[in-house]
Amino acid sequence: MLAKKKLLIVDDSAFMRKLIGDFFTHHPTIEVIGTARNGKDALQKIDQYKPDVVTMDVEMPIMNGLDAVKAIMEKQPLPIVMLSSTTQQGAENTLIAMENGAVDFIAKPSGTISLDLHKIQQELVQKVEHALHAPVRNLRKPVYRRPLHSSMTLRQEQAPVLTTPTVPRQTLPAKAQKAPQRWHAASKKIIVIGTSTGGPRALQEVITKLPEHIQAPILIVQHMPAGFTKSLANRLDQLSAIHVKEAEHGDILQNGTAYIAPGGYHMKLRKVGMSFGIVLDQEEPPRSGHRPAVDVMFESVSQYDDFDKIAVIMTGMGYDGSKGLEALKRNGHVMAIAESQNTCIVYGMPKAAVETQLVDEVADVEDIAQSILKYLP
Template sequence: MVLLPKKKLLIVDDSAFMRKLIGDFFKDSNVIEVVGIARNGKDAIQKIKALKPDVVTLDVEMPEMNGLDALKRIMAETPVAVIMLSSTTQRGTEITLQAMAYGAVDFVAKPSGTISLDLHKIKDELVAKVENAAHVTISKLNKETTKLPRTTPKLLDRKSVASNLVSTKRVSNWSKTTKKMVLIGTSTGGPRALQEVITKLPKNMQAPVLIVQHMPAGFTKSLAERLNQLAEIEVKEAENGDIIRNGQAYIAPGGYHMKIQKVGSTYCIVLDNEEAPRAGHRPSVDVLFEDNSHYNDFDKIAVIMTGMGSDGSKGLVELKKNGHVVAIAESADTCIVYGMPKAAVETKAVNEIVDLENIAKAIIQYLP
């Protein structure tokens, strides 16, 4: 068996204790080799130029040059896959969301503040995200989503992919007069992808939008507030009992599965923190889709975008068994990580594969 060369990691943190803890996580790794450390943003920029790492872990809060300022410089001068390490304070969550917009691949929340003695709690998550980031195509991170080349949505019945995909015939009897609901699932790279899609949806759209983005508690609230400032539709972190209305988007809070319940002639949000995580995720896209499959008062437009793993694919199969459903998957060309959309496509339940900048248009074409 040929062993592939290890991917190079640079650890950036102003705490020597934290640098050692993070470094120890990768001592036995067959995939990642720690090639250096940096004490602040300025030091990081120099070390990246000298060591040419594949991945950087970057602390958000550092003296001299903080993580956000360093990230801007890094992405402008020497683009590399960056995983942010953030505190869960309100300021920490807001800065982390900005970092995602500036091109960071992903983030990990420190369990207990800037110096986390219990960092071992997030060891598996950090290692998995670093290993995943090492294989990300850097050009996708360093590109503003609004500047991506405009192309037409790719229908799945194209000859090049027809053998692996379902026919799009089921869309032909789609009615524009019935009630609609939009369901979106995403993970790694999702905050930027959501910004690209949600900001293009019209204020008067005749459907609500339910969103699952894999994130811990606190970060989903900051994401909702950020999107609400940028979008025409209203965006909020979902709360138990929220009445679901057209032209509003509801983001499942970290730590809770999002379901719905019929009350009279309306539907409301049900949040569940008792059902176990699915494949490590709560909220889970599968849970959102499966729960939604029990209701047939409305047609569904299900969208799966960039993310690690396969969350959403099992739920999509259930959705398709019940009622009218159009499934849209983000294309490999624009995904930061082509995991979740790939798994969805492999179910043969997807109707359209669409580049990120055209997903909003693809959704709108199915609405009243």
């Protein structure tokens, strides 16, 4: 019989430590080997108990979760799942924790001490299980940071998506699908990106490398609950040359702008005269457990042949995006890029996409921006 994996629970509330511990009482492969009251206590307990995985509260006295994650990843790297309040500060801190190496996070349903924590029991247990398989070598890699300079804060007004500059035709790479499609370098482009677990780090690696005047709008679905997507958009906007915002219903697509689907809403497109606007839909049920879903966004974009599409699927659990990729490939010109297993935190969504045999290029996350740019004017 295989030895159980060891879990350390870090939270300043004894009540929360007890609740989380109870979730794993009868788990067949994970056992709680200790608890810690704060980050400093956690570092000592990690030395003492040698856990395989950690759950970490964000807001704690003496040493908070952010500093603890940083110290753990520098000294003794481990997969860490953050527990966060849904406040703006909590969301921002959670994103920084993931930049520093945390695998994933889960939002407490009702604040710092959540009496109704049982609502997220299944999701928390699942995230801890998946975290055990995350490659720690990828979590330790420093995430790319664009050097800050004044031009980032003085972005010129973005050109509308309808611009069609004339440039020489580009050469296609070898194709994965049976009938290679022509790629029109001079036609309008749209970039669509889907990701999940490990996505915030991957998005920072890609979005911050895109140039300010990129000749395409960018639509992003990141599996995240409401409240966190706005903080993600704001964080990426601060770090990037392009403009990044949480999508709003009725936004008209602009080149050089990335739109992140808000948590709880599917993101779709509709034609508005000669332009395209964003539709946020809370009526359609979750797809494969997700709203927003990558499949829904891809399928919506696939209905329009006004532009060529560059579809990117990065790290994440499950298979969201694969059905949508099939829809995209059925209509118009599409180049599909999947993140390689080599750099994924979870090689689920990219693996499912590759298995459709419709992916044109597989790239490490640090090379995806360059892969995107070679298909643009």
